[in-house]
Amino acid sequence: QLQLQESGPGLVKPSETLSLTCTVSGGSISSSSHYWTWIRQPPGEGLEWIGSVYYSGNPYYNPSLKSRVTISVDTSKNQFSLMLSSVTAADTAVYYCAGTSFYHMDVWGKGTTVTVSS
């Protein structure tokens, strides 16, 4: 049973870089059955796709965030990561990692809250 768990700082200062990690358990991140996605949800708002990455391929990013986002995979640790630079209060959200298969997210982490504040 594939499980995902987000980790990282819950508080980030404005203009700094948000960095989160998703640990995959119960399966290999190198499996061909899934690729890996980050999604966020600002307080009281809807879901926003941040980007996705295959373990061995190029990442795909939301055009509105592309200039600030990096998603990468560490197969040795069975983890994938999100980095979002130059954050502002608008980046305050619950961040979810998810396992994705044919453009649907069938496995989700529980989410981690990130607040951008000085």
Added chain:
Amino acid sequence: QSALTQPPSASGSPGQSVTISCTGTSSDVGGYNYVSWYQQHPGKAPKLMIYEVTKRPSGVPDRFSGSKSGNTASLTVSGLQAEDEADYYCSSYAGSGSLLFGGGTRLTVL
């Protein structure tokens, strides 16, 4: 890319059926059979309910069904139950590896 359009709210009485729409364009909903629906209870992670327009993951009741016509996809919940009260989000592949979400619909069971 613009978010897919969903009604902000929907409601129905127990036992009734409710349909939630999700409208996009020919570049996303209308162009691919990769529409999915997610249920989210307060404070919880979303849960996949429908994928590839009409398919249900194992464990999802058959009261939940999906369809698509042109640029609009729909989620129908039949035989409404109290536990169906939640937020529902649609999502669609939009080409070039990208995904779009709808703004979400709050379903209230009266």
